[in-house]
Amino acid sequence: MTAATPASTQEPAEPGTAGLLTALRLRDLTIRNRAWMSPMCMYSADSQGPRTGVPNDFHLQHLASRAAGGVGLVMVEATAVRPDGRISPRDLGLWNDVQGQAFGPLTHAVRQLGAAIGIQLSHAGRKASTDLPWRGEAPLAPKDSGWQSIGPSPVAFAEGAPVPEELSTADIADVVAAFGAAARRAHQAGFQVVEIHGAHGYLIHSFLSPLSNRRTDAYGGSLDNRARLALEVVDAVRSNWPDGLPVFFRISGTDWMEENAPQETRQGWTSQDSVRLSQLLHARGVDLVDVSSGGVVPDARIKGGLGYQVPYATAVKAAGVPAAAVGLIREHRQADQIIADGAADAVLLGRTLLEDPYWVQRARAELGAPAELPEQYGYWLRRPGERSKPLN
Numbered sequence: 369m370t371a372a373t374p375a376s377t378q379e380p381a382e383p384g385t386a387g388l389l390t391a392l393r394l395r396d397l398t399i400r401n402r403a404w405m406s407p408m409c410m411y412s413a414d415s416q417g418p419r420t421g422v423p424n425d426f427h428l429q430h431l432a433s434r435a436a437g438g439v440g441l442v443m444v445e446a447t448a449v450r451p452d453g454r455i456s457p458r459d460l461g462l463w464n465d466v467q468g469q470a471f472g473p474l475t476h477a478v479r480q481l482g483a484a485i486g487i488q489l490s491h492a493g494r495k496a497s498t499d500l501p502w503r504g505e506a507p508l509a510p511k512d513s514g515w516q517s518i519g520p521s522p523v524a525f526a527e528g529a530p531v532p533e534e535l536s537t538a539d540i541a542d543v544v545a546a547f548g549a550a551a552r553r554a555h556q557a558g559f560q561v562v563e564i565h566g567a568h569g570y571l572i573h574s575f576l577s578p579l580s581n582r583r584t585d586a587y588g589g590s591l592d593n594r595a596r597l598a599l600e601v602v603d604a605v606r607s608n609w610p611d612g613l614p615v616f617f618r619i620s621g622t623d624w625m626e627e628n629a630p631q632e633t634r635q636g637w638t639s640q641d642s643v644r645l646s647q648l649l650h651a652r653g654v655d656l657v658d659v660s661s662g663g664v665v666p667d668a669r670i671k672g673g674l675g676y677q678v679p680y681a682t683a684v685k686a687a688g689v690p691a692a693a694v695g696l697i698r699e700h701r702q703a704d705q706i707i708a709d710g711a712a713d714a715v716l717l718g719r720t721l722l723e724d725p726y727w728v729q730r731a732r733a734e735l736g737a738p739a740e741l742p743e744q745y746g747y748w749l750r751r752p753g754e755r756s757k758p759l760n
Contacts, residue, residue, distance in 0.1 A: 388704040396612035401440035406716035407488040409445045413460045421461025422470040435481035438728030446490035449546040453491035468553035475558030486561030493571030494519035494532035520575045521582040526666045548604030563616035568663030577637040577664045606653040614655035621680025624668035646689040656690040681712040700731035
Protein backbone atom coordinates (compact mmCIF):
# COMPACT_ATOMS: atom_id res chain seq x y z
CA MET A 369 0.00 0.00 0.00
CA THR A 370 1.50 3.29 -1.08
CA ALA A 371 1.33 6.63 0.66
CA ALA A 372 -1.28 9.12 -0.50
CA THR A 373 -2.08 12.79 -0.02
CA PRO A 374 -2.51 13.40 3.73
CA ALA A 375 -6.01 14.23 4.88
CA SER A 376 -6.90 17.78 5.84
CA THR A 377 -5.13 18.87 9.00
CA GLN A 378 -7.99 21.12 10.05
CA GLU A 379 -8.89 20.50 13.68
CA PRO A 380 -12.55 19.73 14.40
CA ALA A 381 -14.29 22.11 16.78
CA GLU A 382 -13.99 21.48 20.50
CA PRO A 383 -17.15 20.30 22.28
CA GLY A 384 -19.42 23.22 23.08
CA THR A 385 -18.01 25.53 20.39
CA ALA A 386 -20.11 24.27 17.48
CA GLY A 387 -23.70 23.32 16.87
CA LEU A 388 -25.96 21.97 14.15
CA LEU A 389 -26.07 25.31 12.32
CA THR A 390 -22.33 26.01 12.44
CA ALA A 391 -20.43 25.89 9.16
CA LEU A 392 -17.79 23.19 8.67
CA ARG A 393 -14.70 23.61 6.51
CA LEU A 394 -13.01 20.54 5.02
CA ARG A 395 -9.99 21.31 2.85
CA ASP A 396 -11.11 24.23 0.64
CA LEU A 397 -14.84 23.49 0.92
CA THR A 398 -17.01 25.28 3.47
CA ILE A 399 -20.34 23.54 4.14
CA ARG A 400 -22.94 25.93 5.53
CA ASN A 401 -24.15 23.73 8.40
CA ARG A 402 -23.80 20.25 9.94
CA ALA A 403 -27.23 18.86 8.88
CA TRP A 404 -26.64 16.81 5.74
CA MET A 405 -28.81 14.68 3.49
CA SER A 406 -27.86 11.02 3.71
CA PRO A 407 -27.40 9.04 0.48
CA MET A 408 -30.61 7.05 -0.02
CA CYS A 409 -31.15 4.71 -2.96
CA MET A 410 -34.24 5.64 -4.93
CA TYR A 411 -33.99 2.86 -7.55
CA SER A 412 -35.34 5.26 -10.16
CA ALA A 413 -32.61 5.71 -12.77
CA ASP A 414 -33.13 4.98 -16.43
CA SER A 415 -32.41 1.32 -17.14
CA GLN A 416 -32.55 0.92 -20.91
CA GLY A 417 -29.90 1.22 -23.61
CA PRO A 418 -27.30 3.99 -23.58
CA ARG A 419 -29.13 5.89 -20.81
CA THR A 420 -28.78 3.08 -18.29
CA GLY A 421 -27.83 4.52 -14.90
CA VAL A 422 -28.58 8.11 -15.94
CA PRO A 423 -30.34 10.45 -13.47
CA ASN A 424 -33.65 11.97 -14.53
CA ASP A 425 -36.19 14.62 -13.51
CA PHE A 426 -37.10 12.71 -10.36
CA HIS A 427 -33.55 12.95 -9.01
CA LEU A 428 -33.33 16.66 -9.81
CA GLN A 429 -36.56 17.45 -7.95
CA HIS A 430 -35.80 15.09 -5.07
CA LEU A 431 -32.32 16.45 -4.35
CA ALA A 432 -32.80 20.14 -5.15
CA SER A 433 -35.82 20.36 -2.84
CA ARG A 434 -33.64 19.37 0.13
CA ALA A 435 -31.10 22.01 -0.85
CA ALA A 436 -33.90 24.60 -0.86
CA GLY A 437 -34.90 23.24 2.54
CA GLY A 438 -31.56 24.30 3.99
CA VAL A 439 -29.33 21.24 4.34
CA GLY A 440 -25.62 21.90 4.25
CA LEU A 441 -24.66 18.97 2.03
CA VAL A 442 -26.78 16.92 -0.36
CA MET A 443 -25.37 13.42 -0.88
CA VAL A 444 -26.46 11.59 -4.03
CA GLU A 445 -27.32 7.94 -3.44
CA ALA A 446 -25.04 4.95 -3.98
CA THR A 447 -23.89 5.24 -7.58
CA ALA A 448 -22.31 2.22 -9.24
CA VAL A 449 -18.79 2.47 -10.63
CA ARG A 450 -19.41 -0.52 -12.94
CA PRO A 451 -22.55 -2.11 -14.40
CA ASP A 452 -22.13 -5.17 -12.19
CA GLY A 453 -21.88 -2.89 -9.14
CA ARG A 454 -25.55 -1.91 -9.20
CA ILE A 455 -27.89 -3.19 -6.51
CA SER A 456 -30.74 -3.19 -9.02
CA PRO A 457 -31.08 -2.50 -12.75
CA ARG A 458 -32.44 0.97 -11.88
CA ASP A 459 -29.47 2.19 -9.81
CA LEU A 460 -27.56 5.29 -10.79
CA GLY A 461 -24.20 4.76 -12.49
CA LEU A 462 -21.02 6.68 -13.18
CA TRP A 463 -19.07 4.22 -15.33
CA ASN A 464 -19.32 6.22 -18.56
CA ASP A 465 -19.24 9.81 -19.78
CA VAL A 466 -22.93 9.89 -20.80
CA GLN A 467 -23.84 9.33 -17.16
CA GLY A 468 -21.28 11.86 -15.98
CA GLN A 469 -22.62 14.60 -18.23
CA ALA A 470 -26.20 13.89 -17.13
CA PHE A 471 -25.34 14.81 -13.54
CA GLY A 472 -24.39 18.38 -14.56
CA PRO A 473 -27.86 19.98 -14.25
CA LEU A 474 -28.36 18.30 -10.88
CA THR A 475 -25.11 19.55 -9.35
CA HIS A 476 -25.75 23.04 -10.74
CA ALA A 477 -29.25 23.20 -9.22
CA VAL A 478 -28.11 22.10 -5.76
CA ARG A 479 -25.16 24.48 -5.67
CA GLN A 480 -27.32 27.40 -6.86
CA LEU A 481 -29.48 26.83 -3.77
CA GLY A 482 -26.50 27.18 -1.43
CA ALA A 483 -25.84 23.56 -0.51
CA ALA A 484 -22.73 21.56 -1.25
CA ILE A 485 -23.23 18.50 -3.46
CA GLY A 486 -21.63 15.09 -3.00
CA ILE A 487 -21.96 11.64 -4.52
CA GLN A 488 -21.47 8.20 -3.01
CA LEU A 489 -19.49 5.82 -5.23
CA SER A 490 -20.32 2.18 -4.74
CA HIS A 491 -20.04 -1.41 -5.86
CA ALA A 492 -22.74 -3.69 -4.47
CA GLY A 493 -20.60 -6.85 -4.61
CA ARG A 494 -22.45 -9.99 -3.59
CA LYS A 495 -25.62 -7.96 -2.87
CA ALA A 496 -25.92 -6.87 -6.50
CA SER A 497 -28.44 -7.94 -9.15
CA THR A 498 -31.66 -7.76 -7.13
CA ASP A 499 -35.15 -6.64 -8.01
CA LEU A 500 -36.58 -3.34 -6.77
CA PRO A 501 -37.36 -3.29 -3.03
CA TRP A 502 -41.07 -2.70 -3.59
CA ARG A 503 -41.10 -5.80 -5.79
CA GLY A 504 -39.59 -7.97 -3.09
CA GLU A 505 -35.84 -7.43 -3.66
CA ALA A 506 -35.38 -11.01 -4.90
CA PRO A 507 -32.14 -11.93 -6.73
CA LEU A 508 -32.39 -11.46 -10.49
CA ALA A 509 -31.08 -14.18 -12.78
CA PRO A 510 -29.33 -13.16 -16.02
CA LYS A 511 -32.42 -14.18 -17.98
CA ASP A 512 -34.42 -11.64 -15.92
CA SER A 513 -32.08 -8.68 -16.56
CA GLY A 514 -29.73 -9.75 -13.77
CA TRP A 515 -26.01 -10.53 -13.80
CA GLN A 516 -23.32 -12.49 -11.96
CA SER A 517 -22.44 -10.96 -8.59
CA ILE A 518 -18.85 -10.78 -7.31
CA GLY A 519 -17.20 -10.81 -3.90
CA PRO A 520 -14.04 -11.55 -1.95
CA SER A 521 -15.02 -15.20 -1.50
CA PRO A 522 -17.67 -17.57 -2.88
CA VAL A 523 -19.93 -16.99 0.16
CA ALA A 524 -23.56 -16.07 -0.48
CA PHE A 525 -25.15 -13.20 1.42
CA ALA A 526 -28.01 -15.38 2.67
CA GLU A 527 -29.20 -18.96 2.46
CA GLY A 528 -30.50 -19.57 -1.06
CA ALA A 529 -28.93 -16.39 -2.45
CA PRO A 530 -26.61 -16.63 -5.46
CA VAL A 531 -22.98 -17.44 -4.72
CA PRO A 532 -20.73 -14.57 -5.84
CA GLU A 533 -17.78 -15.15 -8.13
CA GLU A 534 -14.52 -14.79 -6.22
CA LEU A 535 -12.42 -11.91 -7.50
CA SER A 536 -8.88 -12.55 -8.68
CA THR A 537 -6.19 -9.98 -7.93
CA ALA A 538 -6.47 -8.78 -11.54
CA ASP A 539 -10.25 -8.38 -11.08
CA ILE A 540 -9.63 -6.38 -7.90
CA ALA A 541 -7.32 -4.03 -9.80
CA ASP A 542 -10.09 -3.44 -12.35
CA VAL A 543 -12.56 -2.54 -9.59
CA VAL A 544 -10.06 -0.13 -8.02
CA ALA A 545 -9.51 1.55 -11.39
CA ALA A 546 -13.28 1.90 -11.85
CA PHE A 547 -13.58 3.83 -8.59
CA GLY A 548 -10.83 6.17 -9.73
CA ALA A 549 -12.45 6.78 -13.11
CA ALA A 550 -15.82 7.45 -11.47
CA ALA A 551 -14.21 10.01 -9.15
CA ARG A 552 -12.78 11.82 -12.17
CA ARG A 553 -16.21 11.94 -13.82
CA ALA A 554 -17.77 13.14 -10.56
CA HIS A 555 -15.45 16.13 -10.45
CA GLN A 556 -16.12 16.93 -14.10
CA ALA A 557 -19.86 16.83 -13.33
CA GLY A 558 -19.52 19.49 -10.61
CA PHE A 559 -19.56 17.43 -7.43
CA GLN A 560 -17.71 18.90 -4.43
CA VAL A 561 -17.56 15.80 -2.22
CA VAL A 562 -17.04 12.18 -3.16
CA GLU A 563 -17.85 9.43 -0.67
CA ILE A 564 -16.61 5.85 -1.01
CA HIS A 565 -19.24 3.33 0.11
CA GLY A 566 -17.53 0.86 2.42
CA ALA A 567 -20.59 -0.16 4.47
CA HIS A 568 -23.80 -2.21 4.49
CA GLY A 569 -22.34 -5.46 3.18
CA TYR A 570 -21.46 -4.12 -0.25
CA LEU A 571 -18.20 -4.99 -1.95
CA ILE A 572 -15.68 -3.05 0.14
CA HIS A 573 -17.39 -3.96 3.41
CA SER A 574 -17.52 -7.61 2.36
CA PHE A 575 -13.72 -7.52 2.07
CA LEU A 576 -13.42 -5.87 5.50
CA SER A 577 -15.61 -8.30 7.41
CA PRO A 578 -14.30 -11.77 8.29
CA LEU A 579 -17.89 -13.01 8.00
CA SER A 580 -17.72 -12.64 4.22
CA ASN A 581 -13.98 -12.61 3.48
CA ARG A 582 -12.42 -16.08 3.63
CA ARG A 583 -9.41 -15.31 1.44
CA THR A 584 -5.91 -16.49 2.26
CA ASP A 585 -4.01 -14.13 -0.05
CA ALA A 586 -2.95 -10.49 0.46
CA TYR A 587 -6.63 -9.43 0.63
CA GLY A 588 -7.68 -11.78 3.43
CA GLY A 589 -6.80 -12.82 6.94
CA SER A 590 -5.47 -9.94 9.05
CA LEU A 591 -7.24 -6.61 9.37
CA ASP A 592 -4.50 -4.92 7.36
CA ASN A 593 -5.03 -7.42 4.53
CA ARG A 594 -8.82 -7.14 4.64
CA ALA A 595 -8.49 -3.34 4.54
CA ARG A 596 -6.20 -3.46 1.51
CA LEU A 597 -8.99 -3.00 -1.06
CA ALA A 598 -10.46 -0.06 0.88
CA LEU A 599 -7.11 1.73 0.97
CA GLU A 600 -6.35 1.02 -2.69
CA VAL A 601 -9.73 2.50 -3.61
CA VAL A 602 -8.96 5.60 -1.53
CA ASP A 603 -5.64 5.99 -3.36
CA ALA A 604 -7.35 5.66 -6.75
CA VAL A 605 -10.06 8.16 -5.85
CA ARG A 606 -7.61 10.66 -4.36
CA SER A 607 -5.41 10.51 -7.46
CA ASN A 608 -8.45 11.43 -9.61
CA TRP A 609 -9.92 14.03 -7.24
CA PRO A 610 -8.71 17.59 -6.50
CA ASP A 611 -6.52 18.06 -3.43
CA GLY A 612 -8.71 20.99 -2.41
CA LEU A 613 -11.93 18.95 -2.15
CA PRO A 614 -12.80 16.40 0.56
CA VAL A 615 -13.18 12.65 0.29
CA PHE A 616 -15.56 10.84 2.67
CA PHE A 617 -15.75 7.13 3.43
CA ARG A 618 -18.86 5.39 4.77
CA ILE A 619 -18.29 2.46 7.10
CA SER A 620 -20.43 0.08 9.07
CA GLY A 621 -19.28 0.76 12.63
CA THR A 622 -20.14 -2.81 13.57
CA ASP A 623 -21.56 -5.98 12.02
CA TRP A 624 -23.70 -6.28 15.18
CA MET A 625 -22.18 -9.66 16.05
CA GLU A 626 -20.10 -8.44 19.01
CA GLU A 627 -23.33 -7.13 20.61
CA ASN A 628 -25.13 -10.46 20.24
CA ALA A 629 -25.75 -13.16 22.83
CA PRO A 630 -22.69 -14.63 24.61
CA GLN A 631 -23.19 -17.98 22.90
CA GLU A 632 -22.75 -16.34 19.49
CA THR A 633 -19.57 -17.82 18.06
CA ARG A 634 -19.24 -15.75 14.89
CA GLN A 635 -17.09 -12.64 15.20
CA GLY A 636 -17.64 -9.95 12.63
CA TRP A 637 -16.38 -6.42 12.08
CA THR A 638 -16.23 -4.53 15.38
CA SER A 639 -16.21 -0.97 16.65
CA GLN A 640 -12.51 -1.38 17.47
CA ASP A 641 -11.87 -2.45 13.87
CA SER A 642 -13.71 0.65 12.68
CA VAL A 643 -11.52 2.94 14.74
CA ARG A 644 -8.35 1.35 13.39
CA LEU A 645 -9.63 1.46 9.79
CA SER A 646 -10.66 5.09 10.16
CA GLN A 647 -7.16 6.04 11.26
CA LEU A 648 -5.71 4.25 8.23
CA LEU A 649 -8.21 5.95 5.92
CA HIS A 650 -7.50 9.38 7.37
CA ALA A 651 -3.78 8.92 6.84
CA ARG A 652 -4.44 8.09 3.18
CA GLY A 653 -6.48 11.20 2.41
CA VAL A 654 -9.99 10.60 3.74
CA ASP A 655 -11.28 13.77 5.40
CA LEU A 656 -14.38 12.44 7.17
CA VAL A 657 -15.75 9.00 8.04
CA ASP A 658 -19.52 8.59 7.75
CA VAL A 659 -20.47 5.94 10.31
CA SER A 660 -23.47 3.67 9.77
CA SER A 661 -23.70 -0.02 10.77
CA GLY A 662 -24.66 -3.55 9.77
CA GLY A 663 -25.58 -5.07 6.43
CA VAL A 664 -23.04 -7.83 5.88
CA VAL A 665 -25.27 -10.66 7.17
CA PRO A 666 -29.07 -10.85 7.14
CA ASP A 667 -29.51 -12.23 10.68
CA ALA A 668 -27.67 -9.64 12.78
CA ARG A 669 -29.67 -8.56 15.83
CA ILE A 670 -29.60 -4.77 15.73
CA LYS A 671 -30.45 -2.80 18.85
CA GLY A 672 -32.23 0.26 17.46
CA GLY A 673 -33.54 3.45 19.03
CA LEU A 674 -33.05 7.18 18.63
CA GLY A 675 -29.44 7.91 17.74
CA TYR A 676 -28.48 4.26 18.15
CA GLN A 677 -25.44 4.51 15.85
CA VAL A 678 -24.03 7.76 17.25
CA PRO A 679 -21.63 6.00 19.67
CA TYR A 680 -19.82 4.38 16.74
CA ALA A 681 -19.21 7.80 15.19
CA THR A 682 -18.10 9.13 18.57
CA ALA A 683 -15.49 6.36 18.87
CA VAL A 684 -14.04 7.32 15.49
CA LYS A 685 -14.01 11.03 16.34
CA ALA A 686 -12.33 10.31 19.69
CA ALA A 687 -9.51 8.66 17.74
CA GLY A 688 -8.79 11.94 15.97
CA VAL A 689 -10.74 11.37 12.75
CA PRO A 690 -13.61 13.71 11.77
CA ALA A 691 -16.83 11.69 11.80
CA ALA A 692 -20.50 12.04 10.89
CA ALA A 693 -23.34 10.24 12.64
CA VAL A 694 -26.43 8.71 11.08
CA GLY A 695 -29.39 6.64 12.24
CA LEU A 696 -32.73 7.73 13.73
CA ILE A 697 -31.70 11.32 14.30
CA ARG A 698 -35.13 12.90 14.30
CA GLU A 699 -35.34 15.94 16.58
CA HIS A 700 -33.77 19.35 16.06
CA ARG A 701 -32.34 19.63 19.57
CA GLN A 702 -31.17 16.02 19.51
CA ALA A 703 -29.13 16.75 16.39
CA ASP A 704 -27.80 20.02 17.77
CA GLN A 705 -26.72 18.32 20.99
CA ILE A 706 -24.79 15.63 19.11
CA ILE A 707 -22.65 18.36 17.55
CA ALA A 708 -22.44 20.52 20.67
CA ASP A 709 -21.31 17.56 22.80
CA GLY A 710 -18.58 16.69 20.31
CA ALA A 711 -20.14 13.29 19.61
CA ALA A 712 -19.84 13.88 15.84
CA ASP A 713 -18.87 16.64 13.42
CA ALA A 714 -22.08 16.37 11.37
CA VAL A 715 -25.30 14.41 11.21
CA LEU A 716 -26.77 12.75 8.13
CA LEU A 717 -30.54 12.62 7.88
CA GLY A 718 -32.45 10.12 5.75
CA ARG A 719 -36.10 9.38 6.44
CA THR A 720 -36.29 12.58 8.50
CA LEU A 721 -35.73 14.62 5.33
CA LEU A 722 -38.05 12.43 3.26
CA GLU A 723 -40.82 13.29 5.71
CA ASP A 724 -39.91 16.97 5.88
CA PRO A 725 -37.67 18.53 3.20
CA TYR A 726 -37.71 21.77 5.26
CA TRP A 727 -36.56 20.13 8.50
CA VAL A 728 -33.45 22.34 8.63
CA GLN A 729 -35.52 25.50 8.25
CA ARG A 730 -37.68 24.36 11.18
CA ALA A 731 -34.50 23.61 13.13
CA ARG A 732 -33.34 27.17 12.58
CA ALA A 733 -36.61 28.48 14.04
CA GLU A 734 -36.51 26.12 17.03
CA LEU A 735 -32.86 26.91 17.77
CA GLY A 736 -33.41 30.65 17.54
CA ALA A 737 -31.51 31.24 14.29
CA PRO A 738 -32.76 33.44 11.45
CA ALA A 739 -34.23 31.72 8.41
CA GLU A 740 -31.97 31.07 5.42
CA LEU A 741 -34.45 30.74 2.60
CA PRO A 742 -34.07 31.02 -1.16
CA GLU A 743 -34.69 34.70 -1.88
CA GLN A 744 -37.74 33.80 -3.96
CA TYR A 745 -39.35 32.20 -0.87
CA GLY A 746 -38.08 34.75 1.62
CA TYR A 747 -39.70 37.62 -0.27
CA TRP A 748 -43.16 36.22 0.39
CA LEU A 749 -42.68 34.57 3.76
CA ARG A 750 -41.21 37.72 5.31
CA ARG A 751 -44.31 39.75 4.38
CA PRO A 752 -46.94 38.35 6.79
CA GLY A 753 -49.31 41.26 6.18
CA GLU A 754 -49.69 40.21 2.56
CA ARG A 755 -50.00 36.43 2.88
CA SER A 756 -53.56 36.54 1.60
CA LYS A 757 -52.51 38.50 -1.48
CA PRO A 758 -52.73 36.44 -4.72
CA LEU A 759 -49.37 35.12 -5.87
CA ASN A 760 -49.93 36.34 -9.42
